[in-house]
Amino acid sequence: MKIQRMLLSAAALFAAVAVSAQKPSDYQFTTVKENPITSIKNQYRSGTCWCFSALSFLESEAIRINNIKDSLAYPDFSEMFVVSHSYQDRADKFIRMDGHLNFASGSECEDVIHIMEDYGLVPQDVMPGMNYGTPLPVQGELDAVLKAYVDAVNKNPNKSLSTAWRRGLKGILDAYLGETPASFEYNGKQYTPASYRDSYQLKSEDYVTLTSFTHHPFYKPFAIEVCDNWRQDQAYNVPLDEFMDALYYALEHGFTTTWGGDVSELGFTRNGIGILVDTEAKVTTGSDQERWVGKAEAKPEEKKELPKEKTVTQEDRQLWFDNRQTTDDHGMHAFGIATDQNGTRYIMIKNSWGEAGAYKGIWYLSDAFTRGKAIDFMVHKDGLPKDLKKKLGIK
Numbered sequence: 001m002k003i004q005r006m007l008l009s010a011a012a013l014f015a016a017v018a019v020s021a022q023k024p025s026d027y028q029f030t031t032v033k034e035n036p037i038t039s040i041k042n043q044y045r046s047g048t049c050w051c052f053s054a055l056s057f058l059e060s061e062a063i064r065i066n067n068i069k070d071s072l073a074y075p076d077f078s079e080m081f082v083v084s085h086s087y088q089d090r091a092d093k094f095i096r097m098d099g100h101l102n103f104a105s106g107s108e109c110e111d112v113i114h115i116m117e118d119y120g121l122v123p124q125d126v127m128p129g130m131n132y133g134t135p136l137p138v139q140g141e142l143d144a145v146l147k148a149y150v151d152a153v154n155k156n157p158n159k160s161l162s163t164a165w166r167r168g169l170k171g172i173l174d175a176y177l178g179e180t181p182a183s184f185e186y187n188g189k190q191y192t193p194a195s196y197r198d199s200y201q202l203k204s205e206d207y208v209t210l211t212s213f214t215h216h217p218f219y220k221p222f223a224i225e226v227c228d229n230w231r232q233d234q235a236y237n238v239p240l241d242e243f244m245d246a247l248y249y250a251l252e253h254g255f256t257t258t259w260g261g262d263v264s265e266l267g268f269t270r271n272g273i274g275i276l277v278d279t280e281a282k283v284t285t286g287s288d289q290e291r292w293v294g295k296a297e298a299k300p301e302e303k304k305e306l307p308k309e310k311t312v313t314q315e316d317r318q319l320w321f322d323n324r325q326t327t328d329d330h331g332m333h334a335f336g337i338a339t340d341q342n343g344t345r346y347i348m349i350k351n352s353w354g355e356a357g358a359y360k361g362i363w364y365l366s367d368a369f370t371r372g373k374a375i376d377f378m379v380h381k382d383g384l385p386k387d388l389k390k391k392l393g394i395k
Contacts, residue, residue: 029340030339032339032345035256035336036068036074038076041354042352045137046105046139047106051079053258053350054113081121081127082121085118087173088170090230099151104143107230113207121200121202127180129177131177131178142172149169206380206382207378207381209233210235212314216237218239223235226327247334247379249385250383256333256335257334259347259374261328261370261375267369269357270357271357272356272358275365276366316372335350346367348362
């Protein structure tokens with residue numbers, strides 16, 4: 001996660017005051033399009049947003065592909081089945097690369113697609129994944145133990161790696177998260193993780209990721225340079241307007257997407273709103289106090305002015321990524337579109353922080369916020385506009 005900058009300009013300080021004074025009740029959202037999602041989950045004290053968001057996305061994919069109407073029949077995929085396999089794959093690569101690889105709890109949504117393809121999926125009830133005495137994920141100890149273990153193996157004290165180190169790593173993961181099952185019974189049927197995945201018609205080759213930066217050619221794929229992209233998965237690079245058009249197109253046509261990017265901005269509140277505040281906005285009416293905290297004797301029916309947002313250009317987006325003002329903080333699940341009372345469009349987001357905030361686990365991210373701060377999103381290839389698919393060579 002990005003460390004919050006310690007020094008603020010006067011303009012930025014005023015922007016911070018504006019955001020802190022803003023309340024969810026100041027916003028009047030109208031839903032334009034809302035696609036089905038499963039229940040809100042809580043990653044709690046674990047760095048596994050990438051897994052929670054991508055599995056939530058795949059759950060919605062399963063609902064869409066199989067036309068599941070009854071919410072009681074919605075799938076609930078095990079996050080820790082994926083996390084366990086991801087750690088094992090990453091440890092193997094960490095050792096092969098002499099320790100020159102980020103080995104931590106963070107990853108990317110594409111990691112989940114790899115795990116689904118290579119190992120399958122299992123229901124949450126089959127592998128709840130918390131064998132360490134807490135009702136919600138608390139993985140600081142596990143992360144520390146795993147890192148110490150792979151560091152010790154990487155030192156190669158025997159001058160040749162033993163045949164036991166992978167079993168040792170799996171033993172740690174099994175102790176904390178439970179054993180990954182080779183087969184299981186669920187709802188009266190016998191499955192393997194692969195056959196359970198296939199029962200929902202989920203295919204890894206159907207999913208693509210889009211991004212938008214100028215340091216690589218447009219309409220070509222590249223591996224986004226963030227440390228959590230340890231598999232070096234590639235995203236298709238498209239101009240910013242097409243990036244946003246593709247996101248809206250998918251949501252409008254019944255698809256959902258992942259959303260990966262920066263949430264350490266002043267405008268990303270912990271109460272369900274994400275806006276990109278224009279710190280250089282000029283005060284046009286009223287006193288400074290009125291501008292930021294409202295009139296002293298404002299009537300209840302009066303609408304409070306919403307903070308002015310920045311108009312984001314492709315150049316802004318690139319600059320913020322290059323100078324690390326946009327960082328790869330968090331993964332979430334985009335499932336709908338809404339507008340506020342001014343007609344501004346917002347992406348409706350399912351977060352993985354439990355039923356937090358004013359909207360019980362749902363966030364509203366403005367168009368400007370996503371333009372500036374979403375690093376990438378993943379979508380089913382059928383959710384892309386046809387002309388963009390043609391440009392990218394996707395069939």
